[in-house]
Amino acid sequence: MIFPMERLAFKMKLKTGAKEAYRQRHENIWPELKKLLSDAGISEYSIFFDAETDTLFAFQKVAAGNGSQDLAEHQIVQKWWQYMADIMEVNSDLSPKSVPLDEIFYMK
Numbered sequence: 779m780i781f782p783m784e785r786l787a788f789k790m791k792l793k794t795g796a797k798e799a800y801r802q803r804h805e806n807i808w809p810e811l812k813k814l815l816s817d818a819g820i821s822e823y824s825i826f827f828d829a830e831t832d833t834l835f836a837f838q839k840v841a842a843g844n845g846s847q848d849l850a851e852h853q854i855v856q857k858w859w860q861y862m863a864d865i866m867e868v869n870s871d872l873s874p875k876s877v878p879l880d881e882i883f884y885m886k
Contacts, residue, residue: 782842787879790834796865
């Protein structure tokens with residue numbers, strides 16, 4: 779079954795000076811996490827960094843109704859959050875503090 783695709787965007791915040799650690803950890807993303815994201819319908823996932831504000835901008839192309847934000851209960855996601863918590867602003871459950879962004883323009 780083919781599901782319609784949606785684009786999601788959100789922002790997160792890195793701790794000052796953590797850019798390279800963040801990049802290295804994502805260059806070595808765990809295969810089981812990558813598979814989970816793919817199995818959840820995420821076909822594209824990009825993260826950009828704003829050096830002026832230490833803000834991360836994330837973009838995902840997802841099967842309608844899905845997204846990485848919906849995987850909070852999975853053990854591998856919780857383990858990743860623990861791994862990343864020392865370099866990001868996080869909530870009390872160690873999930874990254876994230877703010878969804880509304881799309882206001884898309885050119886195809």
